Amino acid sequence: MSSKYKSIETKLIKAGEIEPKILGAVSLPVFQSSTFVYGGEDNYHDVRYIRLNNTPNHHVLHEKLAAIENAEAAIVAASGMAAISTTLLTFLEKGDHLLVQDTLYGGTHDFITKDLPALGISYDFIDPANPQQWAKKLKPDTKVIYVESISNPLMQVGDLKAAAKFAKEHNLISMIDNTFPSPVNFRPIEHGYDLSLHSCTKYLNGHTDIVAGAAIGKAELVEKIRKKLNHFGGTLDPHACFLLHRGMKTLSVRIKYQNESALKIAKFFEQQSGVIKVNYPGLESSPSHKRAKELFSGYSGMISIEIEGGKEASEKFISLLAIPICAPSLGGVETLITLPSTTSHAGMDPEERRKIGISDGLIRISIGIEDTEDLIADFKQALSKL
Numbered sequence: 181m182s183s184k185y186k187s188i189e190t191k192l193i194k195a196g197e198i199e200p201k202i203l204g205a206v207s208l209p210v211f212q213s214s215t216f217v218y219g220g221e222d223n224y225h226d227v228r229y230i231r232l233n234n235t236p237n238h239h240v241l242h243e244k245l246a247a248i249e250n251a252e253a254a255i256v257a258a259s260g261m262a263a264i265s266t267t268l269l270t271f272l273e274k275g276d277h278l279l280v281q282d283t284l285y286g287g288t289h290d291f292i293t294k295d296l297p298a299l300g301i302s303y304d305f306i307d308p309a310n311p312q313q314w315a316k317k318l319k320p321d322t323k324v325i326y327v328e329s330i331s332n333p334l335m336q337v338g339d340l341k342a343a344a345k346f347a348k349e350h351n352l353i354s355m356i357d358n359t360f361p362s363p364v365n366f367r368p369i370e371h372g373y374d375l376s377l378h379s380c381t382k383y384l385n386g387h388t389d390i391v392a393g394a395a396i397g398k399a400e401l402v403e404k405i406r407k408k409l410n411h412f413g414g415t416l417d418p419h420a421c422f423l424l425h426r427g428m429k430t431l432s433v434r435i436k437y438q439n440e441s442a443l444k445i446a447k448f449f450e451q452q453s454g455v456i457k458v459n460y461p462g463l464e465s466s467p468s469h470k471r472a473k474e475l476f477s478g479y480s481g482m483i484s485i486e487i488e489g490g491k492e493a494s495e496k497f498i499s500l501l502a503i504p505i506c507a508p509s510l511g512g513v514e515t516l517i518t519l520p521s522t523t524s525h526a527g528m529d530p531e532e533r534r535k536i537g538i539s540d541g542l543i544r545i546s547i548g549i550e551d552t553e554d555l556i557a558d559f560k561q562a563l564s565k566l
């Protein structure tokens with residue numbers, strides 16, 4: 181879909197909106213109707229029914245999501261994992277193989293390492309920063325390469341340009357989980373990716389009140405995902421569509437503020453003597469900085485740090501904070517803080533976890549939209565009490 185609006189800010193408000201406005205309503209109403217009057221459709225997938233992802237609330241989101249990533253098409257799903265699992269199962273079948281980056285979102289890691297092998301689909305991990313090593317992992321049945329724009333929780337950015345190029349050279353479908361940067365900071369389709377995936381639960385919705393997912397990319401591929409999703413049934417309910425639509429309108433203002441605030445906070449942490457390590461691709465000290473700077477227009481609100489004293493000190497630090505809330509998930513207006521070793525990566529073998537650089541005391545912070553100076557003062561008072 182080529183949008184008539186140029187900038188992402190305008191697209192977030194205008195793209196896909198139904199004109200003329202329904203009964204004059206400026207905000208699109210919720211079409212909470214499971215079925216619609218039969219209109220002569222002659223194809224199962226075109227019958228109007230909530231599970232078939234085709235209510236007005238779905239259509240508007242599909243057009244808006246495609247427009248903001250400069251893609252042809254998009255489809256929303258019941259959660260990020262519904263979008264990711266359905267997309268992988270659309271393009272992989274028994275006997276197929278996929279190459280996948282070695283540091284993955286926990287749910288995706290479990291799905292690929294546990295569920296796919298049970299279906300006869302094999303995988304090999306690749307180091308996303310080392311493209312020279314990928315070719316030797318290729319197999320005759322390799323169909324997909326899967327990466328994440330910013331990895332969790334170490335905030336590493338792989339060689340994203342190389343992965344899209346590698347896919348083209350070897351006739352693979354390239355998929356990227358673009359949840360962490362959000363479409364404001366990075367638009368993978370512009371860099372040659374076939375499919376961009378999102379947990380819309382995070383930045384796209386931004387208000388910590390729904391779970392939702394999306395797949396964005398070439399119309400022909402999205403159509404295949406839509407049919408699979410219609411069968412699996414992982415549909416986003418119209419009321420959740422409405423909330424996601426509402427949340428997305430402020431995506432750009434939120435992200436720009438969060439980019440700026442997180443960069444200041446990361447720099448603050450870098451100057452504190454009790455802080456051993458700060459992981460943030462916006463810092464010049466980050467090994468990912470050069471790659472991130474070339475591709476991203478901002479570095480998101482996600483930071484991780486290590487402080488002196490290990491896990492015990494980290495837990496005390498978190499308990500001393502007044503503003504951040506200790507909870508998993510990310511990308512909302514509230515600053516959230518967690519220890520990945522006890523939440524997102526708790527399922528991993530502790531030895532393996534440490535080997536990939538996730539210490540037991542590593543702290544992950546999702547910067548919200550509170551005042552930057554208030555947050556810095558809060559972090560400072562907590563550090564001073566350790």
Ligand SMILES: *Cc1c(COP(=O)(O)O)cnc(C)c1O
Nearest residue numbers: 259260261285359379381391392
């Ligand atoms: C949260 C998350 C997911 C899963 O999304 P859900 O909406 O929780 O199903 C996938 N990838 C990344 C990077 C995430 O942060």
